[in-house]
Amino acid sequence: MAAIIARDICKGFGSRSRRTEVLRSINLEIAEGEIFGILGPNGSGKTTLLSIFSTLLRPDKGELMILGLDAKRDASRLREIINISSGASNFPWSLTVKENLRQSGMLYGLYGPRLARSIDEAMETMDLWPYADVRFENLSSGIKQRLSLAKALLNHPRLLFLDEPTTGLDPQIAIKTRSMVKKIHRDHGITVLLTTHYMPEAEELCLRIAFLRKGSIIALDTPSKLKRDLGLGERVTIRFRGSIDEEALFAVPGMISASIEEGRAELMLERSEEGTSRLMRLFSHAEILDIRMEEPDLEDVFLELAR
Amino acid sequence: MSLRGELNKVLSTAYKNWTISKRNAFTLFELIFWPLVSLLSIGLLTRFLETDQETVSFLMVGAIGLTIMQVCQIDIAYVLLFDMWSKSIKNTFVSPVRGYHLVLGALLFGMVRGTIVFAILVVSSKMAFGFEFLAGGTLMVALFLVGIYLVSAFIGMVVCISILLFGQKADVAAWTLSGLVMLLCGIYYPVDVLPSSLQIVARMIPLTYFLEYYRSAYGFGSHHILVGFGLALFYVGLGLIAFEMAIHRARRSGILLRLSE
Numbered sequence: 001m002a003a004i005i006a007r008d009i010c011k012g013f014g015s016r017s018r019r020t021e022v023l024r025s026i027n028l029e030i031a032e033g034e035i036f037g038i039l040g041p042n043g044s045g046k047t048t049l050l051s052i053f054s055t056l057l058r059p060d061k062g063e064l065m066i067l068g069l070d071a072k073r074d075a076s077r078l079r080e081i082i083n084i085s086s087g088a089s090n091f092p093w094s095l096t097v098k099e100n101l102r103q104s105g106m107l108y109g110l111y112g113p114r115l116a117r118s119i120d121e122a123m124e125t126m127d128l129w130p131y132a133d134v135r136f137e138n139l140s141s142g143i144k145q146r147l148s149l150a151k152a153l154l155n156h157p158r159l160l161f162l163d164e165p166t167t168g169l170d171p172q173i174a175i176k177t178r179s180m181v182k183k184i185h186r187d188h189g190i191t192v193l194l195t196t197h198y199m200p201e202a203e204e205l206c207l208r209i210a211f212l213r214k215g216s217i218i219a220l221d222t223p224s225k226l227k228r229d230l231g232l233g234e235r236v237t238i239r240f241r242g243s244i245d246e247e248a249l250f251a252v253p254g255m256i257s258a259s260i261e262e263g264r265a266e267l268m269l270e271r272s273e274e275g276t277s278r279l280m281r282l283f284s285h286a287e288i289l290d291i292r293m294e295e296p297d298l299e300d301v302f303l304e305l306a307r
Numbered sequence: 308m309s310l311r312g313e314l315n316k317v318l319s320t321a322y323k324n325w326t327i328s329k330r331n332a333f334t335l336f337e338l339i340f341w342p343l344v345s346l347l348s349i350g351l352l353t354r355f356l357e358t359d360q361e362t363v364s365f366l367m368v369g370a371i372g373l374t375i376m377q378v379c380q381i382d383i384a385y386v387l388l389f390d391m392w393s394k395s396i397k398n399t400f401v402s403p404v405r406g407y408h409l410v411l412g413a414l415l416f417g418m419v420r421g422t423i424v425f426a427i428l429v430v431s432s433k434m435a436f437g438f439e440f441l442a443g444g445t446l447m448v449a450l451f452l453v454g455i456y457l458v459s460a461f462i463g464m465v466v467c468i469s470i471l472l473f474g475q476k477a478d479v480a481a482w483t484l485s486g487l488v489m490l491l492c493g494i495y496y497p498v499d500v501l502p503s504s505l506q507i508v509a510r511m512i513p514l515t516y517f518l519e520y521y522r523s524a525y526g527f528g529s530h531h532i533l534v535g536f537g538l539a540l541f542y543v544g545l546g547l548i549a550f551e552m553a554i555h556r557a558r559r560s561g562i563l564l565r566l567s568e
Contacts (some may be wrong), residue, residue: 013560013561047564048561051561051564054401055401055558056397056400056401056558056563056564057558057559057561057563057564058555058558058559060559076403076405077403079401079402079403080403082401083401084401086397086567089395089398090393090394090395090398090567091395091398092323092326092327092389092390092393092395093393094326094327094330094331095323095326095327099326102322103319103322103323103326104398104402106315106318106319106322107319107398107399107402107403107404108316108402108403109309109312109313109315109316109403110312110315111311111312111314111315112311115315136393151398
């Protein structure tokens with residue numbers, strides 16, 4: 001079953017005379033059990049799209065089915081089985097971690113032993129027990145983020161939205177957060193939809209990715225297929241001593257771009273036997289000190305798409 | 308969803324308001340300091356003016372009624388104000404909670420606080436000015452308090468609706484609305500002294516009737532308590548519908564997101 005089926009979703013803000021269209025005809029289908037990423041620069045509409053999917057916002061136009069429910073008509077029922085965690089999460093400042101979870105659990109209608117068990121499980125999963133009695137205002141950004149993730153697990157959602165889950169976190173905490181997201185997905189079988197502008201994060205977590213630009217999806221596929229389809233080739237860096245024929249370098253079959261500076265050649269080329277052999281011949285007159293070949297990463301895909 | 312689940316959705320707001328209040332030393336100002344300042348000011352003014360005991364009663368009923376209403380209505384407004392100040396409003400509205408859950412939970416907590424303030428003021432007014440607040444009997448006290456809590460619920464909802472329609476700048480409504488009610492409902496004077504056009508407005512506000520009801524026990528004319536309750540229930544029902552509509556509109560306008568940033 002599809003977790004999300006979005007057809008022609010449009011959203012704009014402001015009065016008629018000063019209207020800004022934020023989302024333009026978004027069509028998307030996400031399978032249940034998938035980790036799906038929405039990438040895009042600031043202002044591309046990622047958070048707006050996630051807010052519509054999580055029913056915080058209503059679209060101006062379009063049809064939206066989430067977990068088999070109409071997101072407009074059955075929004076209340078839908079909220080029982082979804083949840084969201086935001087990067088810059090906030091909770092009432094003077095409530096402790098445990099009190100915030102209790103209050104959030106009560107909002108979902110949990111009570112008695114089930115509420116207590118949900119809180120305990122969420123605290124356990126997010127490793128929050130040492131902070132149980134610490135007020136929100138005294139928590140570090142990383143722990144606040146974990147609290148937000150714990151809150152999002154309280155109602156055992158079938159679909160979890162993560163809005164820039166590692167924004168503002170230091171690298172160590174970001175790595176830990178990503179491994180927690182993987183753990184949640186693995187242990188609970190939850191469908192996860194996340195937004196990020198951090199490419200390695202999307203590459204590490206997501207099965208499929210949609211690139212959003214100016215409110216439209218401009219590419220949607222698996223990370224590896226996106227890289228392949230865009231024909232970005234491979235990045236080859238050669239450090240050498242001596243001289244080479246620069247004109248001949250540009251004429252190598254499959255060469256996409258080349259730059260040479262002070263004994264260092266940065267090349268982007270599509271791999272082919274002929275191209276590699278011509279390249280080796282060109283450098284045979286020079287002394288090669290180091291050679292490095294890299295697959296393009298999503299950063300390259302993103303830059304290519306954003307052009 | 309079970310009845311107990313629905314009840315816990317209601318209690319979630321009461322739990323939040325209680326937990327925030329018990330950690331805030333300034334809650335004591337809301338519960339004790341300002342109510343007592345208000346009561347003592349009016350009481351001392353009656354001493355200075357050498358008013359008779361009837362006038363003292365008239366003014367004391369107004370002062371106590373207004374104070375309880377202010378305490379209770381701010382608790383309803385806190386439904387959104389606490390979330391807005393902590394920028395956590397998204398968490399509330401992404402959950403399956405409805406407007407009436409939030410209002411009922413806050414009203415429950417507001418009634419507890421209002422009743423505590425009422426007890427403090429009744430004891431203080433008796434000790435300081437010999438005013439016997441319970442002269443009308445317990446039923447009269449109960450009906451008076453219920454009426455005031457209903458009016459508070461409506462005013463609190465108007466504040467919440469204003470926030471959802473106009474954003475953060477509307478939180479000033481939380482403090483100004485009760486002032487407006489004070490002017491129109493005859494807190495410190497009978498509504499008969501108002502210009503006739505304002506008297507019509509005063510007759511549309513249920514608090515006017517609840518004050519007249521309580522003052523009737525001290526010899527101040529007749530009352531129309533049923534009209535007061537009819538109006539109060541109508542406004543609360545209207546408020547709940549308008550609150551749901553405001554939430555619905557806020558989901559379209561994106562104000563819930565802006566209040567969380």
